[in-house]
Structures are given as C-alpha cells and as structure tokens.
Amino acid sequence: MIRRRRTHQVNVGGVRIGGDAPVVVQSMTGTYTYEIDKTVAEIRKLADAGCELVRVAVPQKRDTDALPHILEQSPVPIVADVHFHFERAMEAIEHGIHKIRLNPGNIKDRKQVDRVIAACRERAIPIRVGVNEGSVVERSDKDRRAAQKAALSEDPHEQLIALMIHVLEDYLRIFDDNDFGDVVLSLKSIDPVVVIDAYRAAAKRFDLPLHLGLTHAGPPETGRIRSIAALGTLLASGIGDTIRISYAADPVYEVEDAHELLCSLKLRNRVEPELIACPTCGRIEIDLIQLVADVRRKLTSIKTPVKVAVMGCVVNGPGEAEGADVAVFAGRGKGIIYVQGEQKRTVAEGEMLDALYDECEAFADRVERGEAKLSSGAVNILPPDPLPRSDGSVPLSVVE
Ligand code: SF4
Incomplete structure (x- = not known):
C-alpha cells in the first residue's frame, strides 16, 4: 500500500x-x-x-x-x-x-x-x-x-x-x-x-x-x-x-x-488486460516469445483488465501463474487453458492463440455482466481523509 x-x-x-x-x-x-x-x-x-x-x-x-x-x-x-x-x-x-x-x-x-x-x-x-x-x-x-x-x-x-x-x-x-x-x-x-x-x-x-x-x-x-x-x-x-x-x-x-x-504501483486502475509471461528457461517447449507477442496484439481489442498468463511449460507453470484470471500452459504441442484456477480445455498448439483469446473474451464479458470478478481487486485511487498528524509532518493520504 x-x-x-x-x-x-x-x-x-x-x-x-x-x-x-x-x-x-x-x-x-x-x-x-x-x-x-x-x-x-x-x-x-x-x-x-x-x-x-x-x-x-x-x-x-x-x-x-x-x-x-x-x-x-x-x-x-x-x-x-x-x-x-x-x-x-x-x-x-x-x-x-x-x-x-x-x-x-x-x-x-x-x-x-x-x-x-x-x-x-x-x-x-x-x-x-x-x-x-x-x-x-x-x-x-x-x-x-x-x-x-x-x-x-x-x-x-x-x-x-x-x-x-x-x-x-x-x-x-x-x-x-x-x-x-x-x-x-x-x-x-x-x-x-x-x-x-x-x-x-x-x-x-x-x-x-x-x-x-x-x-x-x-x-x-x-x-x-x-x-x-x-x-x-x-x-x-x-x-x-x-x-x-x-x-x-x-x-x-x-x-x-x-x-x-x-x-x-496500484496508483491507477488498469483498464485493459494485464499480460504476464514466464521468462523462459531450459524447460521451455514452445516459441513463447512469439506466442506472447501474438497474445499481446490480440488482447488489445479487450477493454476489461483481465490478468492473462502465458507460460512456457506445465512443470512450474501453474504455480507461477497464480493470480491470473486466464492462463495457458504451453508445451509438447498443446496448451492447457485455465480460467481462475479451473482447467477449462486442452487445445493443439495451432489453436492455442484463438482459444486463449476466446476464453479471455468470454471471461471479460462475464465480468462486465457482473457474473465474475477479476482476481485482483480494482484499486481505490481516491484516498479517504488524511491520516491525523501526530508530529507536524505533511499529511498523508491512503491510496489503496
Ligand atoms: S513456466 Fe516453465 S518454461 Fe517458463 S520459466 Fe517457468 S519452468 Fe521455465
């Protein structure tokens, strides 16, 4: 905070x-x-x-x-x-x-x-x-x-x-x-x-x-x-x-x-999707850099701050993507897609981009309709009254 x-x-x-x-x-x-x-x-x-x-x-x-x-x-x-x-x-x-x-x-x-x-x-x-x-x-x-x-x-x-x-x-x-x-x-x-x-x-x-x-x-x-x-x-x-x-x-x-x-820094609310991705390592089983670039481009049409994770393997992936609304764990020619921790579907590598986008769009629609909540809450950017001054210092305002 x-x-x-x-x-x-x-x-x-x-x-x-x-x-x-x-x-x-x-x-x-x-x-x-x-x-x-x-x-x-x-x-x-x-x-x-x-x-x-x-x-x-x-x-x-x-x-x-x-x-x-x-x-x-x-x-x-x-x-x-x-x-x-x-x-x-x-x-x-x-x-x-x-x-x-x-x-x-x-x-x-x-x-x-x-x-x-x-x-x-x-x-x-x-x-x-x-x-x-x-x-x-x-x-x-x-x-x-x-x-x-x-x-x-x-x-x-x-x-x-x-x-x-x-x-x-x-x-x-x-x-x-x-x-x-x-x-x-x-x-x-x-x-x-x-x-x-x-x-x-x-x-x-x-x-x-x-x-x-x-x-x-x-x-x-x-x-x-x-x-x-x-x-x-x-x-x-x-x-x-x-x-x-x-x-x-x-x-x-x-x-x-x-x-x-x-x-x-949680000083402003996100209004668009947040993309997180693994840094890749020796366990990588897909061209993740290209996949991340493709996902980033495709997500620009979604205007809800869905947190999306793109991970390069299924070994450590699920743990590392904790907190994502929609995540794909890619490798061995396929991708496993999760929505808020629940495994939704497994698709072939060639279908992964479209399938991930469809899940993101469907989740964003549910959020907009009030049927689902984003995993990380929106930030309250308007601070309440200043904290009381105890030592003459400049008043502080609470952001979150
Ligand atoms: S998700 Fe897999 S490939 Fe990516 S950094 Fe973690 S262990 Fe390596």
Whole structure:
C-alpha cells in the first residue's frame, strides 16, 4: 500500500492535480506547434493512448497564434511551455490556455512574472514552476553561497539539491507576494539520483503538487530504466501528483509506460488486460516469445483488465501463474487453458492463440455482466481523509 503525500490541488481545464486526485499522466508534442494539423493529430494520438494533459512548446508568436485552433480541437487540456519570452505566456493566457509552464532560469524579470501571475489569476489558470538542473547551475555566486549555506555540506550533490530548492524558494516568493497558490512544481535533471533527492527535498519543503520527470532521459531502451528508477522510487514513497516520462521517440511510448508504472504501483486502475509471461528457461517447449507477442496484439481489442498468463511449460507453470484470471500452459504441442484456477480445455498448439483469446473474451464479458470478478481487486485511487498528524509532518493520504 502506498500512502500519498497530500498536496494542494489545482484544476487544469477540468483535470485535477494534487490533493486526492489520481496521479495524472501527461506528455508533450514533438511537432512545431504552429503546424496546427500535425499538432492536433499528435495530441489526439496521445489522448487515445491515455494521456490526460498535453504540453506544447510556444517559442514563437506563430505558435501562440495557433493555440485557439488547437484548443478548439483538443480532447484534453493543453499546457503552454513558455521559454524566454514572457509575451508568449501573455498570448497563451489570452487565447485560453489551461496551464502555463515557466522556467525561473528563463523568465526572471519581476514585473513580467507579476503580469503573468495577474493574468493567470484572472482566468484561473495554474502555473508550473519548473526548475531544471541545467538552468540552476548558471546561477549567481550569491545564490550559490546561499545554497552552500543551506546544504550545510561540502558535497557537490547536496549543494546542487540545495541550489535547486533555493531557486524555487526565491521564485515562489513572487507568487506568495501575489497571493497566488495554484502552482505545480518540478525539479528535473538528467540524473535519476538528483531527481529523487530534489523531489524528496521539495516534498519536505512545499505542499504544492509535484510534477515528476527527468530531462533528456534518452531513447526508450535506456530512458525507460532511468525514468522508472527515479519516478518509481518517488511514487512508491508517496511523492508525485503528475508524471511525464520523456523519451527521444514517439511520445505515445511515454504515455504507455507512464500508465504501466502507475498501474504496477496500484496508483491507477488498469483498464485493459494485464499480460504476464514466464521468462523462459531450459524447460521451455514452445516459441513463447512469439506466442506472447501474438497474445499481446490480440488482447488489445479487450477493454476489461483481465490478468492473462502465458507460460512456457506445465512443470512450474501453474504455480507461477497464480493470480491470473486466464492462463495457458504451453508445451509438447498443446496448451492447457485455465480460467481462475479451473482447467477449462486442452487445445493443439495451432489453436492455442484463438482459444486463449476466446476464453479471455468470454471471461471479460462475464465480468462486465457482473457474473465474475477479476482476481485482483480494482484499486481505490481516491484516498479517504488524511491520516491525523501526530508530529507536524505533511499529511498523508491512503491510496489503496
Ligand atoms: S513456466 Fe516453465 S518454461 Fe517458463 S520459466 Fe517457468 S519452468 Fe521455465
């Protein structure tokens, strides 16, 4: 069971972040935002994959000019990532954007930040204040000295974390002065250990919702491990209100992996089948890798979170597939299919894929009709009231 840290809640175009809301999945388009049709197509693709918020970059005026057309067609709320020009923030707000992302390293002028905050308040638009390791390392000597003092350490890693927190505190003072609290925070780095420690420090210091992510995680093959190491560690300790996994690839992979991570940690309910498979070993009696790929493809048409196991032999298979709703134990030219522990039928190897699918579909139909229950219960993602504070610590909320 994961106890989530309860944070202030913000509303981004109807999507709640923080408080008792489930962890929100977000991603970012890789298109030029001014290319409206391509950007809308990518937003739709991400939304179809389960993305709940999509960020678009608006480095130029022609990007913010495109926003009304994009907002009109988008099925999910849109976040504008403002880089160096505060005018882009003002234009995006004017066009009805749902959230703004500001980098304290890029927009520093107090009067400009005040104006962005005033415009966001008028339209109830939350702001993400996103600090990146890359932008804080260029800070002034004064900031560095303050961070060194706060870190109480000569260790460069601890000083970096203290500097990131210091930069955030400094910037958030402007928001405090404006009495503006609809803020989401992020503290990204390319280094998963920096990410873990920076967010832990932020979770102790602020009660604002946290947007988790790494910068430049790399291609999915390696970025996946780096992202899951950092985000999984934080989420498992109750930290994180929205996540963006970022890869140098089609952003749909980011959304798929984000959902798998949240479902694995029982922070979100599965809505589609979960496929488990044996890792294969010297007892294998079938081309299991191919079978798993075929089963995975076929199961995409089922929209019930049935747990399906594909096992490579009948020796250890039944024990290892414990907890699966539907399982096949394959080998010696045949497959034995079980449904919730009960042996249903034995089929020839060539019929195994279709037979397994038929049993999965029939079981899913029974679940939908209320005649059967999934073996692992659905997760309650809305936490009840916070646990009582006994020591002044941040309140926790129960997720499961
Ligand atoms: S199910 Fe059989 S083949 Fe697969 S890992 Fe276990 S013992 Fe090996």
